[in-house]
Amino acid sequence: MPELKVEVIPEGTVIDHIPSGKWLKVIExxxxxxxxxxxxxxxxxxxxxxxxxxxxxxxxxxxxxxxxVNKIALIAPLATVNIVRDYRIVEKxxxxxxxxxxxxxxxxxxxxxxNHEHVTPKFRVESREPLKLRCHYCERxxxxxxxxxxx
Amino acid sequence: xxxxxxxxxxxxxxxxxxIEFVLKVAERLEEELKEKGSLDYARGKILATLFFxxxxxxxxxxxxxMYRLGGSVIGFSSASSTSVKKGESLADTIKTVEQYSDVxxxxxxxxxxxxxxxxxxxxxVINAGDGSNxxxxxxxxxxxxxxxxxxxIDGLTIGLLGDLKYGRTVHSLAEALAFYDVELYLISPELLxxxxxxxxxxxxxxxxxxxxxxxxxxxxxxxxxxxxxIQRERFPDEEEYLKVKGSYQVNLSVLKNAKERLRVMHPxxxxxxxxPEVDKSEHALYFRQVFSGVPVRMTLLGLTLGVL
Ligand SMILES: Nc1ncnc2c1ncn2[C@@H]1O[C@H](COP(=O)(O)OP(=O)(O)OP(=O)(O)O)[C@@H](O)[C@H]1O
Ligand SMILES: [Mg+2]
Ligand SMILES: [Zn+2]
Numbered sequence: 189m190p191e192l193k194v195e196v197i198p199e200g201t202v203i204d205h206i207p208s209g210k211w212l213k214v215i216e217x218x219x220x221x222x223x224x225x226x227x228x229x230x231x232x233x234x235x236x237x238x239x240x241x242x243x244x245x246x247x248x249x250x251x252x253x254x255x256x257v258n259k260i261a262l263i264a265p266l267a268t269v270n271i272v273r274d275y276r277i278v279e280k281x282x283x284x285x286x287x288x289x290x291x292x293x294x295x296x297x298x299x300x301x302x303n304h305e306h307v308t309p310k311f312r313v314e315s316r317e318p319l320k321l322r323c324h325y326c327e328r329x330x331x332x333x334x335x336x337x338x339x
Numbered sequence: 340x341x342x343x344x345x346x347x348x349x350x351x352x353x354x355x356x357x358i359e360f361v362l363k364v365a366e367r368l369e370e371e372l373k374e375k376g377s378l379d380y381a382r383g384k385i386l387a388t389l390f391f392x393x394x395x396x397x398x399x400x401x402x403x404x405m406y407r408l409g410g411s412v413i414g415f416s417s418a419s420s421t422s423v424k425k426g427e428s429l430a431d432t433i434k435t436v437e438q439y440s441d442v443x444x445x446x447x448x449x450x451x452x453x454x455x456x457x458x459x460x461x462x463x464v465i466n467a468g469d470g471s472n473x474x475x476x477x478x479x480x481x482x483x484x485x486x487x488x489x490x491x492i493d494g495l496t497i498g499l500l501g502d503l504k505y506g507r508t509v510h511s512l513a514e515a516l517a518f519y520d521v522e523l524y525l526i527s528p529e530l531l532x533x534x535x536x537x538x539x540x541x542x543x544x545x546x547x548x549x550x551x552x553x554x555x556x557x558x559x560x561x562x563x564x565x566x567x568x569i570q571r572e573r574f575p576d577e578e579e580y581l582k583v584k585g586s587y588q589v590n591l592s593v594l595k596n597a598k599e600r601l602r603v604m605h606p607x608x609x610x611x612x613x614x615p616e617v618d619k620s621e622h623a624l625y626f627r628q629v630f631s632g633v634p635v636r637m638t639l640l641g642l643t644l645g646v647l
Binding site: 297299304305307326329 | 349351428429430447448449450451452454455469470471472473536
């Protein structure tokens with residue numbers, strides 16, 4: 189019997205294994221905060237074997253694509269995504285860090301043009317393990333806490 | 340590679356073939372210019388030089404290059420005389436200026452400004468320095484100067500001297516040299532060593548890289564000594580700065596043990612890291628280096644305009 193901490197949904201997407209406290213960032217990044225965005229079920233600070241504590245976000249009536257969900261990989265690298273149809277999980281995948289990070293992270297370089305002009309910040313992923321990004325504009329690299337601190 | 344309409348923003352965008360091609364065309368243009376005095380490839384074309392930050396040298400070099408190609412130049416040399424002061428966005432400035440010109444050269448105090456300008460503009464954009472990030476035409480003219488002086492870059496033993504930690508010029512130069520079969524000596528005070536990740540990249544690409552703090556020790560090995568300025572701000576105290584500055588000054592006595600063919604380069608302006616007594620020696624290549632800026636920039640203007 190699956191652990192159903194929040195209500196079941198008939199159709200939609202369950203994003204599981206989000207680090208505790210990050211659910212709000214997740215729905216912001218995925219653009220799910222809009223009033224017409226459909227019903228969301230949130231469980232926060234749920235006990236988890238893998239993470240100690242975790243958040244779960246359930247999106248009713250929408251199937252998120254891998255590409256869409258990969259945007260949360262920087263803050264929820266271990267998230268698993270479950271596609272629910274007719275109350276059952278029909279598909280499950282892990283998020284993956286995409287090759288390019290667009291619009292999620294601010295450049296930590298205060299003198300980077302992306303912090304002064306009206307542009308969407310953009311980074312290329314130079315390495316995944318350890319995670320290293322390079323700003324498309326100022327060409328500086330960003331690593332570690334500088335990544336999380338600027339999301 | 341189709342050069343027409345291409346932007347020149349960062350050394351990172353270049354392949355070895357791109358670099359070799361630019362150097363070859365520059366050589367051709369230099370010869371042609373010597374023969375004919377002036378050329379007319381860019382007749383009827385207009386270059387806009389947008390210098391949001393002053394830089395006499397680079398701006399004059401670009402303007403000279405455009406005139407020598409037969410084109411004309413418009414532009415400004417400081418942001419204070421423009422509508423930027425009134426709060427205009429960079430994107431709007433670029434979109435306006437490109438209505439008046441066929442190619443844009445931009446120098447801007449913010450990192451990434453040239454990349455942004457290139458994204459906004461339809462006409463080609465050439466980066467003449469974006470904050471502490473890139474200055475690709477300097478790197479290309481440095482390579483060109485070496486190639487002209489030695490006939491080749493492969494096989495050279497090159498010393499980079501001075502502030503290797505913060506100096507963007509030496510970082511891009513080293514990255515570009517990684518395309519070649521050269522041996523590098525990185526000569527700097529302990530405090531200003533080249534960042535480990537850059538050295539790692541260079542070694543990964545197969546370069547033999549040596550680090551040292553002692554100039555006199557390695558000078559007999561070198562074919563090229565590329566000198567850069569050490570800035571006082573980098574040091575915690577005056578005493579330490581003076582000590583370091585003294586031990587890295589290139590003068591005739593330091594050059595006594597150098598190979599006859601050693602050539603000394605410097606991106607200029609220099610303060611006192613090369614003694615003026617070196618100017619008259621066979622070793623001095625830095626004024627020739629300034630001259631190289633013109634054929635190299637003619638090449639980049641001509642290629643991106645699609646007129647060569
Ligand atoms: N119909 C449903 N409606 C809402 N949530 C569901 C539904 N079915 C499963 N879930 C939730 O989806 C997540 C994954 O369920 P699953 O049964 O695959 O658990 P699991 O075996 O622990 O998977 P994992 O190894 O990914 O942790 C759980 O959080 C579960 O509560
Ligand atoms: Mg589970
Ligand atoms: Zn940046």
